[in-house]
Amino acid sequence: MTPHVTPHTLAAVKDADRKHVFHSWSAQALIDPLAVAGAEGSYFWDYEGNRFLDFSSQLVNTNIGHQHPKVVAAIQEQAARLCTLAPGFAVDVRSEAARLIAERTPGDLDKIFFTNGGAEAVENAVRMARLHTGRQKVLSTYRSYHGATAAAINLTGDPRRWPSDTAAAGVVHFWGPYLYRSAFHAATEAEECERALTHLADTLTFEGPQTIAAVVLESVPGTAGIMTPPPGYLAGVRELCDRHGILLVLDEVMAGFGRTGAWFAADHWGVVPDLITFAKGVNSGYVPLGGVALSAAVAETFATRPYPGGLTYSGHPLACAAAVATITAMEEEGVVEHAAHLGEHVLGPGLAEIAERHPSVGEVRGLGAFWALELVRDKETREPLVPYNASGSANAPMAEFAAACKASGLWPFVNMNRTHVVPPCTITEAEAKEGLALLDEALTVADRHTTAGQAGKTAANGDGRRAKASA
16 A cells, blocks of 8 residues: 655655645644655555554545545546536536535535535625625624635634634624533533523524524534534524524535435434535545535525626536545445444444543544544543643643554544544444544543543552652
């Protein structure tokens, strides 16, 4: 699997990266990116032959795994036939990708507007909602991520928004359901659902529902913590939106295309939004692609009125060919069903067992191939293992845990005080169990930073001092 390389190859790659690549979300002088030589299936490897089990799916997008032969072949075939064409033309592979996506969206979301990624999808969904309703205000939750472009970053609820937040973008944030750290003092899922919906209803009332174009939600929040909504919540939001003529936009950029064990996460709760944004898993990121699926009513707004938006590479043939091949392979190989099976029979039970063994694991939550472990200093108080938005020395416990994972050959997805278990949806049961075993081992590093771990260390030191005194 590992290609033949020389030390010079590694040095050249690292040197060019350092001199010329400007990395996202990073202080440039403080990072040392791993130089990757190749990838296949659930693994990738560096130039020194170190292989990593990809429990991050990169950025939770390689749903079909690395280098799937059917998708690679489709891209090669399309490149030989027609590499690119402007979005104003009808192109067979673009039409087929739209058809396959529309067949899998809930309800009547049968029109597809293609973008280059998830952030652009959110940008255009918000623009469509504002034009359709004639209103400007948009609501989204704290603990969310919607992208890094202008509207998307303002919709985002995590600290990455702060440097770009103008407080004048027409966005209002509210609290979504999150029972483990309930903002509503709820003790059960039913209470959390009821109180979260009451909070949203009150927010709508005091913001003026007639001023609100859309409520934008991640069906299952991803980077913010994989908080699966309690039963009835999404349906309740749908009802509130209908009551006030507000559009419901579901962001499925991370949760869509098999990640949760369904084509779209909304399918788990039988909710049909007015707009869905997608990207990532639609073609496993092999070529950049995203989009918006529109309901018939929203699409009709632009039947005779031009839609004021577009992109040079909207529906790029290579990206669409990758999407067609990905969706077809997922269907033929039962990838969505496999993800559901993994969640129910491998990842879910395995993570629950791990949580029982480790004082650092406060909660396990998720579904399909989409899980989060909330790491804490104390299970009783639920104090996070590191403070909110910690950096530098304050983030040392999580940094040590991540380093332990990588040293063992497991590549984790770590955010704040959580580690997410988000492998390719094609990962085998044996590979998933291998990853769980490596995760289990690495969590012993996190355990040292818990109150239980510190107490054990203190007791051990005391025993050592007493033994020395006796001697």
